[in-house]
Amino acid sequence: MNACPVCGGGVNLPINAVLSELLDCGECSSELEVISLEPVRFAEAPLEAEDWGE
Numbered sequence: 769m770n771a772c773p774v775c776g777g778g779v780n781l782p783i784n785a786v787l788s789e790l791l792d793c794g795e796c797s798s799e800l801e802v803i804s805l806e807p808v809r810f811a812e813a814p815l816e817a818e819d820w821g822e
């Protein structure tokens with residue numbers, strides 16, 4: 769269990785998680801990006817992440 773950078777709540781990291789993977793915090797529903805695996809660290813994902821510039 770790792771701490772959400774937004775609300776401090778617990779976030780479960782999937783066992784097969786990779787760098788830059790996006791997760792949702794179960795406590796505050798923020799979108800989080802995995803920025804480090806050892807040690808595990810999250811950052812709040814940018815809100816414009818859906819824009820792929822088509």
Ligand SMILES: [Zn+2]
Nearest residue numbers: 772775793796
């Ligand atoms: Zn949270």
